Amino acid sequence: MSKSLPGAIVLGLDSAIGLTIIRELGGHGVAVHGVGRGAGAIGAASRYCTSATERPKGAIADWLPGLIAATGARALLATSETDLMELAALPQTIDGCHILTPRSAQLEQVIDKGRTLAVAASVGLLVPQTWQPAEGDDFAARAADLLYPLVAKWARPPQAIALLEQAGLEWIKAEYVRTPDQLLALLERYRPIGRWPLIQQYCGGVGLGQMLYMEEGQATLRFQHRRLHEWPPEGGVSTLCQAEPLQRHRSQMASSEQLLRALRWDGPAMVEYRYEAESGRYWLMEVNGRFWGSLPLAWHCGACFAWESYRRVVLGERDPAPLPRGDLRARYMIPETKRLARLLLARDRIGDPFFRARPLADLAGYFLAFLDPRMRYYVFLWRDPGPWLRDMVQGFRKALRRERR
Template sequence: MLAANREFLTTRQLSAGSAKKPVGALVIGGDYQGLGIARSLGRRNVPVCVIDDEISIARFSRYTTHAIKVPSLREEKQAADIILDLGHRLDLKGWVVYPTRDETVAALSRYRPALAEFFRLPTPAWETVKWVWDKRNTYRLANELGLATPATWYARSTGELPDVTASPPFAIKPAIKEHFIYTTKAKAWRADSHAELRELFGRAAAQVGPEEVMVQELIPGDGRQQFAYCAFFKDGQAIGSMVVRRRRQHPPEFGRASTYVETIDIPVLETMSERFLRAINYYGLVELEYKLDPRDGKYKLLDVNARTWGYHSLGSGAGVDFPYLLFADLLGYPVKPCRGRAGVNWVRLVTDAPTAALEILRGRQDFWAYFRSLRRAGIESVFSSEDPLPAIVELGLIPYLAIKRGF
């Protein structure tokens, strides 16, 4: 029964679509983020097709109708061609497309005209996406809008680094993060001296080119200083939104992904984020990441993700089902404005537990405080009693994920 549900439309979907084939969702990326989308829509009997260029867990969900392994999705033109070809072969005309990675956002945006003729495509045009794809654009616009950002320096070579006169530590980060992450399996590198800064800048420049390397002040604090604003944004306002504290992340200092997140109420982050999104005429799902600087008390914008984010399934527990809001709007169904309630917690145990164990051993995390936080966590990223197979499969995939992504 489970296998049949992954390969064919369910009986209810077929009967509902006897007069007209039901519209479904094409989810690009099948890790826990894509799994959350499949569950959100599948619970409403929306057919879901998951495609990925990696071995992923969403294909094992009872809510996934089709699961397709494809060649690499990292190159934009190739990804757009694969998506469009798959749409024609599986007859997915009019389906809603959900990207889960930044390079897919870029592919959908740059080749939007051709893709939008076949799919319902929420990803905005490049005139909008360019402001979030490249952090140089993001920070420039944020500063023009009066939003605080970390002090950032750009150098065309190691010879220009003496212009960085601030005191360490520094973060060496990419302007276009996917290029750097796939090469290094890291989100950023830490430099504790100017000599180390020169060395790491040279290594980063050799990997992605000096023009994509940023030197940034390292704002003090751990995940407890990390916040985010999440929304389904349309016509200059949030239809659905929530604000969160990204309390723990993996790795602890430069987190590639959040591991423990709680909803919280910080109105100023809503105001700041919506100012930015209105300025770029944004539509769709989005996450804006901030860090609270204890030195001046300012929330400083770090990143903007023009797609679903890893912990988006926290939204449904807080009263904001982000994937379905987008789906309903694109199909012309009425959607009511909603705002996530504070005090709901989400955890990704497969990365949170080992990260916390190391922090406890290093004396940076209290064991009992950690245990109490787990008791408060009402939502686990993958495990679900109604859909248990993805969690079982993920445990077996840990070695693969560690090699493929650095986990």
């Protein structure tokens, strides 16, 4: 398709998420102008990236109007939570460019996991037992009453990371706690900053993500997938995921739409659950209010969330989006390889005490997956090989630097 549609700016050329947005928009004929952290950003190597700019220093508000004027872009999309927070404070439209990111009131509700869970409980979703420790709480009494095992994770990660760095404390995305004594020791570690992570009941099952594009309280595009592998293995970035047909989990998809409606959400979001097939229970984990890590699988299946944002807001289209496929898988090769290495060589470093490693089965599955006709990849694409080649070169250089050190 010829590039005849109004241009778009994408903040975030450095990840597979930003690369997917570029491929989505560029494949539909949009001239994409990318902004990356450095000259080696993988998205800049894509055939669908019309131009790439190294990110200027300073606040987004200082340099964005100039970039809009230089490119003539009529839409802006972003991938990182910190960028979304900055953009939320800016006008919805700047010099004719639509800022296709959540507004402050929406973003605050999903960044704060405690607030998200409270809204979810109010609309009838199943949420894990949760406690947000605060100054003045009787830690010992609360620790004795909770249901173990537990997971500790920060309710507002961007703020927590800054506080921890100032205090010289390590940022840990999730910690697993099996006894009251372990919990009290964890809470004492953070007493110097007067802030504590959210303490949540551990939920078993598999990760189920339901993605929706919301407009005026209604979903116009839906997609869902199961997480099969993550990096690190106990929970993190999805490295192998599988699409789920929309015929499955239909009642839960309706509940996800109801939750986003209660949050007054507009635009794309992923509602994340732990799904226990044996009991049929769906435990809500969080709402991801930005483009998610497994976005490449959605795109491969024809669920184009960036394009849905663009076509509805910029072009004013209202026709229904095509139904996506529900039979593909996708994997993120570098983190998937790291995961396999940990299972084979360093299982003692896996933080989740309930994780069950199957190193031989995973080793066989890693290589057999190359023969799977349903398999797609986060970065590699035959018709757009530049990002994969750049990713491989950068990975090789990093390995050389580690070896020299």
